[in-house]
Amino acid sequence: MGILERNSRNIDNRCWNPGIKAFPVKNVYTAGVAGQRFFEELKENGKIYGSKCEKCGLTYVPARIYCEKCFDHLLEKDWVDVGIEGTIYSYTLVCKTKSGGPKEKPSIMAAIRIADGLLIHRLGDCREEELEIGRPVKAEFKPKQDRTGSIEDIMHFKPL
Amino acid sequence: MMRKVAIVGAGMTSFVRRALETPKELSYQATKVTLDSCGLTLDDVDCIAHGTAPDAFDGLHQNGEYMVDGCGGWNKPTMRVYVGGGTGIHAVVHGWHHVASGLFDTCLVVCEEKMSSALPHAQAFFLTIFDSITERPLEPNLLWIFALEMNRYMERYGYTKEDMALVAVKNKQNGLKHPASQFSEKVTVEDVVNSEMMAYPVSRLDVSPVSDGAAAVLLASERVARRLTDKPVWIEGVGWSLDTAYWATRDLYYPRYTDTAARMAYDMAGIREPDKEIHVAEPYDPFDYKALHHLEGLQLSPRGKTVELLRDGHFDIDGNLPMCPSGGLLGVGNPIAAAGTMKVCELFWQLRGEAGQRQVPGNPRRGVAQSWGDLMQVSSVVVVGN
Amino acid sequence: MEDTIKVAGGTGLTADDIKSGKIFLTEDSLDCAYAWDTGVAVNRYLAELKQGKIIATRCKKCKRTMLPPRLFCELCFIPCSNWQYVQDTGIVNTFSICHVHWDATRIGKDEKPHLPAVIEIDGASEGMGIMHLLGEVDPEEIKIGMQVKAVWKPEAERTGSIIDIKYFKPL
């Protein structure tokens, strides 16, 4: 007997379950001060921006308003267009859905190194054999009219 | 042997209904301005004690870990504390341990809350604090427990809704002078009493708002504090206590947890007569009645006589014992954990004579701040002096 | 006097900022459910509720008869194995008249307000209250100290839950 079946029983099994009673809450997240500008550039200009801390010599991607190492404020002048290419830092084949069920076709998730940042995104338009750590990749954007100012404005990264 | 611990810097963000900043960015703003206030950089910080109340508000599970780089915690010993609404002051107690123990010379205390992320309303997320089996099937909401407690408190001493409203009016009036306040309008007793009835006896203006914000203080050992400033504010006593979680089985008219926590802090500070030796108080005021309830628990007002004293102006800014000169949660805003830390910031500014238009006259030398939370069962208390 | 308070950040957004679509927002919900083990003591409590009875545990040291029943006395920190039936009557320790749902939406004009109360159950120790609801009463008539009695669901509809008691009504 699966654990979920067991939980649907009543007190005879020492479990109490509100069952159908849903808890319909959700969260909504602002992009933040840096995020607002970052996604604006993604949406309007198809550009990826980072912010550079001169003191530490690091370029954060996505851009931030502060350097986490020296705590300097990163200002307008510190924003840099880092281009839309990066390299595969690491990747994984995802064979299960979010809830642990089987997935029809595995998706490929990767940590992509752009400047000193790591962006987590999908890899697409490629075969598994093409995957290799260190391989250059390039962002493929949705058509401009479909972009909403979200990380999903980038459909995926494609190996070069 | 415990070492002396001083507060040497304080800072905060504005409290707002919905902030553009992410929780990380809010933390950064409050932390950075605190460091700047005492001329330090992150290199001077030995460790971080941070706090945020339920993860559910920010919608970020393990919000403490998420916040860490905004708190200056990159690559430093960092520890989060969580006691619901009590978090904001408990985090200061927690930071105090870090320095008093001798392990660290400086500790940044940062608290943040972004309640606006929670939809349909932050209140909804509180359903899950009730006992899942013996209470949740009744579909309780958070207001119930406050309404039940407020009603019991009023009944016990014959207080009226008008009496309770006086606190909201006074605190909101004080808050108008706070540069970080989310309010700009004065309210009257009539406004409070006639505002929308939510859960008798709680009307809308009896309650503090939903807010986003962050606040921070920097703690230092005596050696470092003396080097940094001529005006350190010493943490003279700390106390905390939790009452039973069977909240319906203890009498709600008196906050025993506050009593226990306060006595612990006063003992440490060598205070025998708190109502005479404390010059400024910041009791926790998420609801107007709670400020009075807590003043009694803090031994700053005789039980059942608090409204009389309030009406006599005893708790006004120029009264014998100014209460919530900051404006409190009712007057500045209530980003849960940050609101508690804001109260410690206020005492820091008050004791240094830096509170601007809100300055309590007569050079107050000793203050107490207190916060309250979990299932109406925890109090955290900090006594400061100079 | 100069205000030297240090404040930075906390950029307030208005409803219009959100509606205009200028502010980028991401939404998510957890979409998950929980089920809880009732535990030893509460399991018996629920089983008795199903039979139309309220049962408590008694601490042999402090002599408290405790509701909800528990496996240990949290004051004396010793196990409690003495079970004792209590009445299904009690007095109102405190109450509220609530016009707001759990998610802060307002109760409609044609709906009745919720009437939560702490009820000290007869037969349990003094002050030993449980949270429940009041019913069959005009909200204006509710008083602290009022005597009330449980109104049970019909036996066939009881599931072993705190809501096997529909509410408490004035005696």
Ligand SMILES: [Zn+2]
């Ligand atoms: Zn840097």
Ligand SMILES: [Zn+2]
């Ligand atoms: Zn006992």
